[in-house]
Amino acid sequence: MTTDAQFWNKIARRYAANPVKDMSSYEQTLERAGSYLHADDSVLELGCGTATTALLLAPQVTQYTATDIADEMIAIGREKAVNQGASNVELVTATSDDARFSDGSRDAVLAFNLFHLVDDMDATLDMAHAALKPGGCLISKTACLGEASFFVPLMVRAMQMVGKAPFVRFFKIAELEQMIIAKGFDIIETGCYPAKPPSRFIVSRKR
Numbered sequence: 001m002t003t004d005a006q007f008w009n010k011i012a013r014r015y016a017a018n019p020v021k022d023m024s025s026y027e028q029t030l031e032r033a034g035s036y037l038h039a040d041d042s043v044l045e046l047g048c049g050t051a052t053t054a055l056l057l058a059p060q061v062t063q064y065t066a067t068d069i070a071d072e073m074i075a076i077g078r079e080k081a082v083n084q085g086a087s088n089v090e091l092v093t094a095t096s097d098d099a100r101f102s103d104g105s106r107d108a109v110l111a112f113n114l115f116h117l118v119d120d121m122d123a124t125l126d127m128a129h130a131a132l133k134p135g136g137c138l139i140s141k142t143a144c145l146g147e148a149s150f151f152v153p154l155m156v157r158a159m160q161m162v163g164k165a166p167f168v169r170f171f172k173i174a175e176l177e178q179m180i181i182a183k184g185f186d187i188i189e190t191g192c193y194p195a196k197p198p199s200r201f202i203v204s205r206k207r
């Protein structure tokens with residue numbers, strides 16, 4: 001098991017107990033992401049956490065696979081899926097570059113609050129591209145902490161030194177968007193929910 005998986009396993013129950021911090025930004029994200037989903041879609045979500053978003057979006061589609069690196073997040077997600085009677089949600093422990101999903105069968109790949117936590121973004125974007133049908137959408141939201149005050153990276157590094165923060169990448173918005181474009185996607189919608197520090201919402205279509 002990787003150090004990152006251990007970190008997220010350890011905090012999973014606490015993470016699940018915390019309410020969404022900024023409900024208005026969350027609702028905007030759900031509304032914009034949901035507007036790209038269709039009743040006959042097959043969706044793959046990366047880094048789903050405890051499946052809160054998965055369980056809200058799954059009723060809009062036929063099949064929804066929610067994945068996360070942390071077993072404990074997936075276990076909580078399964079409990080929630082059973083309690084809510086979700087019949088079309090499959091929960092799988094997997095890293096964001098897991099080749100099992102590279103089969104070109106998905107209409108949408110979703111990744112919320114994940115990319116800044118992923119060490120190998122090249123492999124993750126390659127997998128998302130390979131998982132999608134031609135014209136399928138990669139819909140993501142990413143904290144772009146490279147746009148925040150210089151104080152934020154200092155604070156994160158201090159927390160990492162005492163094991164209180166996982167791997168974090170300090171993206172600039174332009175850098176993140178260039179990475180996505182370079183991997184074979186056209187960006188078709190962007191936004192920041194919230195604006196400060198920017199959490200960049202990006203919808204991109206597989207070329």
Ligand SMILES: C[S@@+](CC[C@H](N)C(=O)[O-])C[C@H]1O[C@@H](n2cnc3c(N)ncnc32)[C@H](O)[C@@H]1O
Nearest residue numbers: 008047048049068069070073095096112113117
């Ligand atoms: C900040 S949480 C976001 C969870 C959920 N997407 C949300 O928006 O509430 C990040 C999640 O990504 C998962 N994660 C971190 N690195 C990952 C990786 N390389 N592959 C898959 N999941 C990862 C963590 O276990 C955690 O559940």
